[in-house]
Amino acid sequence: MGGDAGLPVTVPAALQFARRNPDTKLLLVGDSTAIRAALKDQGGLGRDWYEIIHASEVVAMDDPVEVALRRKKDSSMRVAVQSVKDGRAQAFVSAGNTGALMAISRYVLKTLDGIDRPAIATVIPNQKGGGTTVLDLGANVDCTAEHLLQFAIMGTALVSAVEQRNRPSVGLLNIGEEVIKGNEVVKRAAELLRSSGLNFHGNVEGDDICKGTVDVVVCDGFVGNVVLKSIEGLARMVSSMMREEFQRSALSKLAGLVAMPVLRRFRGRVDNRRYNGAALLGLRGIVIKSHGSADAYAFGCALQRAHEAVQNGLLDDTARTVDSLRQYMQAAKEQQDSPQPAV
């Protein structure tokens, strides 16, 4: 039910996804009458790729977290998260209200052992042709060094599982040449990361995200959110200015026509719809957040991300990584605490 457009986006995306993934069954959670009507529109009725779970309420995009959590107990969002909790679904994808989604997921699913706070991670396209995973993107505004370490663990597990990459490299977002290099939290986080056994590359700067210097970039939720939105803002400006220039005159339009195949390929490379689907990490269940403004193609990419996360065992992977790191650090601590030999 969520997102700026709702069913006209989510239902066609689900149908296309089901065609690509005949092994998967989709649970469509929300107003059953409306869902059935949308399915009928798309010619998707009468096959067994889906099941509808009715929910009588909807969390609005501007509902405060408290309203979503306390007063709408039969919202499609709550019912869908519950279906993950109950093991009825292996993952949940939503284009709805991010704050509400995080709060409900955390309340219903709980966090993994060793994780204090869940984080939101997304992928930003980089120059190397792949994507850089960045977290946190707004779930946690004031973070301690330990939280940043936990984000690094979760990001490592995500990239290992979804992109099948062994020991992905982790960078800590910091500032460069300017007067004071990073605040106290970031400095301490760097120390923790260096002794964590993760593949820690060191500090990175803002431009390293698009350079693709590391696989995972870790930062607090305030910084991550502002960076993501700033980048999106620039991308929108660039594409709208380009469109304007190619439509300025008859001659420009003609040039645009000639350059069309090149421009289309270029657009394909910088198209961030491919990377739609931010992961809510650190929970005992897989929850993927689609951009509210996603179209059917983008929402389908978010569904695909959820599918990959399930197939590649993201949950077990994260739990295992957290656990082994805990043991590692415990052992390091005991070694440190044990009486020194009297040399």
Add this chain to the structure above:
Amino acid sequence: MGGDAGLPVTVPAALQFARRNPDTKLLLVGDSTAIRAALKDQGGLGRDWYEIIHASEVVAMDDPVEVALRRKKDSSMRVAVQSVKDGRAQAFVSAGNTGALMAISRYVLKTLDGIDRPAIATVIPNQKGGGTTVLDLGANVDCTAEHLLQFAIMGTALVSAVEQRNRPSVGLLNIGEEVIKGNEVVKRAAELLRSSGLNFHGNVEGDDICKGTVDVVVCDGFVGNVVLKSIEGLARMVSSMMREEFQRSALSKLAGLVAMPVLRRFRGRVDNRRYNGAALLGLRGIVIKSHGSADAYAFGCALQRAHEAVQNGLLDDTARTVDSLRQYMQAAKEQQDSPQPAV
């Protein structure tokens, strides 16, 4: 002497600037032999547009602040800042080490009354065809709400003076729809800004920078630095991918040739060299920091910004704005403190 290229960039830029601004005299500070040689190369000798001030040392791009400040007392940077202090120059433009420049400027020039810490401000092109002034960009990592208010004052004064805009609007950079809307410092800064008498628009998000929602965006130096570099990183990625696509095949190259005039106009619009020249604000003197990687065109733009700042009385403007705001807030405070009439 500063910047990645040094004299081969700064001297031609100075010469071109002098041609455009025959009313201005340039003081070229640094190794007099090298400067004279560079001037000779450019055919710039023998006219009275310049004067050379010899300095025997140079602050390297990677010198620690302490070295620059304590051990290189005859660096070109130090001598140039001193020339502003002594009233021999009205402004100083440097492409050198930012940390050193900030520290030396602060030490030699001191801050204006009412300003605790100087800030670095730059302009980022926006969709409206103008630019958004963003500060702080890295001089201050841990900021209080009062510091953010001071940044707003300095940004207001900069835009009023340089862009001749009356009562520019100010936005406070914050995060949006996600779980927790901003940390405590930002929340308190919003309260201060609302009662400041400045033209405070309210909170803005990352994408508002390129949208051009407000004239001035205020944030702490960590966030500002990361945002600026992230945006620069994306811009570089986009332009390099576009170049690659237009050179992929003979046909693409042909298309690029046809589309050249359009692409060139597009590039002109997103060219951030035009906005080169970050202002070190809050000091008792005008200091402009050019990007270290600036070419002669970009360095010339930084010179131009310094020229405008002087001509439009940036210093007096800032001092006046700070002062009137202080009086305003003092009056507001006294009113609040005075006994309430017994209604």
